[in-house]
Amino acid sequence: MKRLQPYTFYLFTAILVLFTFINPTHLYAQKAKGTVTGKVVTAKNEPADNVSIGLEGTGYGTITKSNGEFSFRAPAGSYKLVISYVGVDHVEVPVVVKAGETVTVPAITVNASLSQLTEVNVIANRANRFTSKVSTDVGKIPLDNLENAQSYTTITNELIKEQQIFTVDEALRNSPGIQKLWDATGRAGDGGGYFTLRGFVTQALVRNGVAGLVTNSIDAVNVEKIEVIKGPSATLFGSTLTSFGGLINRVTKKPYETFGLEIGETVGSYNLNRTTVDLNTPLGSKVAFRLNAAYNYEGSFQNNGMSRTYAVAPSLSIKANDRLSFLFDAEMFYGRGSAKPFFFFYSTPKDLGVTNANQLKIDYNQAYSNDDVTSYSRSLNYFAQAKYKISDKFTSQTVFSSSNSFSNGPSPYYYLITDEIAMGAPYNAPDLPGQGNYILRNDQSTANSKLGAIEIQENINGDFNIGSVRNRFVFGLDFQRQNSHQIYLDHQYGYAPINDPNFDYGNFNKQLVDAMDPGTPFPYIYKTNTYSTYLSDVVNLTDRLIASVGLRVDRFENKGTYNVDGTQSGKPYSQTAFSPKFGLIYQPIKEALSLFANFQNGFQNTQVFIGENNQPVTPKIQNATQIEGGVKAELFNGKLNGTLSYYRINLTNVIRNVPGSNVFKVQDGTQQSKGFEAEIIATPVSAVNIIAGFSYNDSKYTKAGANVQGLRPNTAGSPYLANVYISYRLPQSLIKGLGVGVGGNYASNNKIINSVSEGTFELPSYTLLNASVYLDRPKYRLGLSGNNLTDKHYYTGYTTINPQRLRQFVLSASYKL
Structure with a gap:
């Protein structure tokens, strides 16, 4: 194992010291x-x-x-x-x-x-307002964290509000083991933010435990809490919404029976202007309505760029009688914005003679295009839920979810190229020393692209005893349909110098884009149906020993892929998958300390590929199994909460290139991801709340082509990640509601290119510092926060280099009724 980086070492040492004091003498002294x-x-x-x-x-x-x-x-x-x-x-x-x-x-x-x-x-x-004990979605059964054999992190609304965070993407900085790779692009189908979790790429696709696709940065105006559920979780959530590393579930705000209103206004650096409203009102004795909405405009830390979004989330609850209740809600997200610069490698790092982003000649403050080059995005999600109390021991929950995304317009990106390739380009600059003095300007437009998804789910929950043994179980039926009509257009706009103050980068503008011939479309047109049934049971064998078991049977039907003219490009096929899950909890100190272990499964249905005989091959199901063990604690009257865990995930049936070919493929590859995660949520003294996390991930191809054999995948992110936030709210005897918080994040070097033929290219490690101060009173709230206070230049990406936002100050005020 590599030597720990300094910042990670200090955090990890602090965690170890903290747990050193938790010896049996202290524990049993309660x-x-x-x-x-x-x-x-x-x-x-x-x-x-x-x-x-x-x-x-x-x-x-x-x-x-x-x-x-x-x-x-x-x-x-x-x-x-x-x-x-x-x-x-x-x-x-x-x-x-x-x-x-x-x-x-x-x-x-x-x-x-x-x-x-x-x-x-x-x-x-x-004791700590940043903890949330119970989840109904992680296990689809109401369970305390100490009763659940799976690792997960909860990011509460209290924390989101205190840090003045406006998107789900930003809020995830408070969870250990997850790292942003790509900013949201707004493209239908795949335009949401991309993250890496336990070595695998994931997106925020789950809402209240079912499908809730948003193909842009997700506004947090309607979020009650965010759950980052760790490890392959196909048994309860299926394969469409999860990755082998886990999933992100957002829990939304719900109507209540009394009147409430909160109106907020925010301004900040880069022309940030945000207006929010949270209105709740009863509509009679059995009906309540709630509306959360936000308007958000923000410019860019670069010389060009903008984003304008609207979020509207109405919800209606109806209590028909003592047994039956309904909830209807919607999320409507609209956005128009210019793309953030993404730099890809056209020439390899070896050819360019670079191994680190600091060696590139990118102008960090240059957008490389005019901010009138914008695209439009729309995500419309509709939900309906019926709950019926069958008896004191059994309940029924029926859920309908409809997600629809749309996008249209250009999405600029840039290729890094050698000077030799750029010679003869329209821009005739004198030869410059070294390599990498030019970029190739491109965009990948979406042309009225659409992706629709429907999910219908029925859950029967039970809580009953067989003798003295308590059983809490869920039996579910699940149907998911995806209907894709995504159309992409690729365009090139010529070469440009990568860093020349005299060059007019603004000539990459709307007029130039509109004049471009549409060219040949690249379609992703398909329909899929997935029929599933699952069962999970949590059994209290004794008052300290809890076992859980689950199984999913999943029938996947791909209806084929099609060209724009309707001709078939890929044949239909079907697959059946089985996904088991096991867990064990033992509480040496009841309701305070849990030792846990789990076996979890994930699977994915992959696309048809061209095999060694130059014929289409129906793929096998990719399968991931995780073994995890660790400890969960809620000690000292809830003042010390934490999770320590070690995991190992083995992935089989990975598709890889046949040696010597970039066209023909074979599906016999394997991959392993293992690591350690620690999360601490503590209140060492009154009015002080601490969140701290650390993770280490070791991922590698264990059976692959010679080009990447034994190497870390370029989608795995940084091996070391750390986060911390310390909040102090003054005692009520002084200035009631006045508080301050400070925190930050650390990420080690990230290998975004890692192969024998192309070389290794890293994004540098970075440390970010954030702070906030606020006054929270019953009728109003004032807040001031600063993000990236050291004005750090840093990058995210996988296979790409994406410059991130510089220092920003945010001032907000809200009025509450």
């Missing part, structure tokens, strides 16, 4: 416990199902059962039992816990609709 029981009801005396409730300033609590009842253990002492959430009147109930005894509190009434309480995990006033 106070003797008693039991707290009670019931939560709505204002209409309806049982409040699946509500999180806990002791103020601690991590002790639970979620209510379907009849509204709850029971949990906690150390002896005097506390306040608290439920607190937007739109819900703050409820506090004094309670005294006595060791070895059970205390029953009177029924707790909350001023909220049953729909809100069942759809959103109401979070008690925890």
Whole structure:
């Protein structure tokens, strides 16, 4: 293993020191416990199902059962039992816990609709406001983190708001082990941001546990929390929405029963101008409506470039009766913007004589095109959900999701080339010393491209005992359809110097693009259907030992691929996949420390390829298996939360080139990705909250062509990643609601080209520093944040070099009713 980089070493050492103090003596020194029981009801005396409730300033609590009842253990002492959430009147109930005894509190009434309480995990006033104990989506069963044998990270709305983050892409900087590779391009089908997770590329394609495709940067105005679910997860989520490294699930805001309004305005560097609204209103005794919307305009840190987006997310909840409720919601994203510069290699790094981005002659502040070269994008997502309470032990959830993306317009990008290739170009500059003095200007337009996706899902959840053994299970049926009519057009606009202050880069403009002949289209026209069934059961074998098992059967049907004129270019085919999942939890300290292990599976249906005999080959299913083990902790009354894990993922049936050919392929390759992840969320002293993460990933081709055998894939990202954020909110006795936060991210060198023939090319390591200060009062909020405070020049990319935003200051204000 390589020596740790300095920044990573310091963070990793701090984590180890922190856990050194967590020895058995400290763990078992916790106070003797008693039991707290009670019931939560709505204002209409309806049982409040699946509500999180806990002791103020601690991590002790639970979620209510379907009849509204709850029971949990906690150390002896005097506390306040608290439920607190937007739109819900703050409820506090004094309670005294006595060791070895059970205390029953009177029924707790909350001023909220049953729909809100069942759809959103109401979070008690925890020791750390950046934690979220319970997830209903990760396992498709309501589970506490300590009961779930899978690793995942939750990014809460409280953290997003405090850091003044406006997109899901930006919020992911708070999760260990995930790294942005590409900025969103807005192209239909594939235009969302690209990330690497555990060595594999993934996108944010999941919303509330089902398909919710957005092909641009996802505005966070409607986000309640983000869950980064680690490792192959096809058993519960299928292959269409996940990668072998995991998936990104965004949980959205839901309507509630009382009136609420928050209006916000933000300004900042690069002409940032943002307006938001969050309106909620009851529409009678059983109906509530909520609208979240945002307008966002931002220029570029470069001399040209702009992005204008609109996000509108209405939602409607209806309670038909005591057993049946409905939720209807939509997300509508519209955008027009100019492309951020992407630099590809036309000539290899070997030919250019470079191994690192710092050796290139790119002008960091140059956009290389006029900002009137823009494209239009649109993502429309519609959702409907029906929940039916079959009995006290069983519920039914039926979900319909429709996602539609559209894009039209140019997307400029640039090739790095040798001077020899550029000779004779329209631009006749004198010969310059060295190589890489020119770029080839291109764009890949989308021509009224569309991608539609439909998902229909039925889940039956149960929570029952067989003897003394508790079972929590889900049985699901899932249908997904994708209908693609994506059309791409490739154009070249000639050579230009890569760094010449006298050259008019603005002549790459709308007039030039509009005058270009459309050329030959490159279509991605196809239809696929996927029929699935899955089952997962979480079994409490004892009060400390929990086992889980799951299986998915997946039938994939590719209806063939087609040319623009309707002629068939690829034959239809079908495949059947089986995806098992196993997990084991043991709690040496009940409800405080879990040792976990899992076996998880992922698979993907790949495209037909040309085999060694020059004939189309129907591909086999690519299959990934993960073995993972680690520890999860919620210690010292919830003041120390964390996950440490080691994983190994083996991928089979990788398609690779036949030796000596770039056309013919064979599907017998293998790949391995293994690594370590650590996440700490701590409150060492009152009013201080800390988030810290570290990850190391070792990926390599274990069976591949001689060109890449044993090398790290160029899609795996940086081997070492680290993140930290420290927040301090002044005690209420001073200036109530005043807080400050500081944090940053570190990424080691990233090999975006890594082969024998082309050479190795790295994006340099980088360290970013961010900070924020805010005043959060009941009726208003003021905030000032700074991003990339050191004005660091840094790049992201895979196979590409993408300059990233320089220092930015953001000032926001909101008014709340």
